[in-house]
Amino acid sequence: MFRADAARAYDPQPMSDDTSTPATSFDLIGGEARVLALADRFYDLMDLEPAYAALRAAHGSTLAQARQKLFWFLCGWLGGPQHYTERFGHPRLRARHMPFVIGNTERDQWLACMNQAMQETGVPEDLRLRLGQAFFQTADWMRNAPEA
Numbered sequence: 001m002f003r004a005d006a007a008r009a010y011d012p013q014p015m016s017d018d019t020s021t022p023a024t025s026f027d028l029i030g031g032e033a034r035v036l037a038l039a040d041r042f043y044d045l046m047d048l049e050p051a052y053a054a055l056r057a058a059h060g061s062t063l064a065q066a067r068q069k070l071f072w073f074l075c076g077w078l079g080g081p082q083h084y085t086e087r088f089g090h091p092r093l094r095a096r097h098m099p100f101v102i103g104n105t106e107r108d109q110w111l112a113c114m115n116q117a118m119q120e121t122g123v124p125e126d127l128r129l130r131l132g133q134a135f136f137q138t139a140d141w142m143r144n145a146p147e148a
């Protein structure tokens with residue numbers, strides 16, 4: 001639900017211990033284990049929180065495949081391994097989400113759910129705020145339905 005270039009646009013690229021390699025958002029989050037925890041918490045919250053009911057309804061009866069794809073996608077989007085692209089090619093986010101109604105309500109629920117997941121999994125506040133901006137930019141671009 002977001003564009004890879006959006007995450008990079010807001011990535012501050014602070015220097016890591018190796019001064020020749022800038023740290024990525026993937027590194028700052030804590031690598032694959034932390035990205036997996038984020039994707040899992042995102043979908044757990046979707047199941048648990050009534051505030052995300054419309055978002056959950058759009059995902060069908062099981063979330064296992066969506067969890068895995070979000071994890072793969074986020075790894076690459078954050079600057080880590082390109083698991084999603086290796087399996088499926090370019091994400092084509094807008095095209096892949098076109099069958100689903102995405103208006104302001106769905107966008108806002110997705111963003112709130114992701115923000116809550118980032119908070120609950122310990123994403124540092126400065127990174128969470130930067131990623132939140134990138135997520136908003138991409139989620140807003142994904143809208144395909146006018147508001148009533």
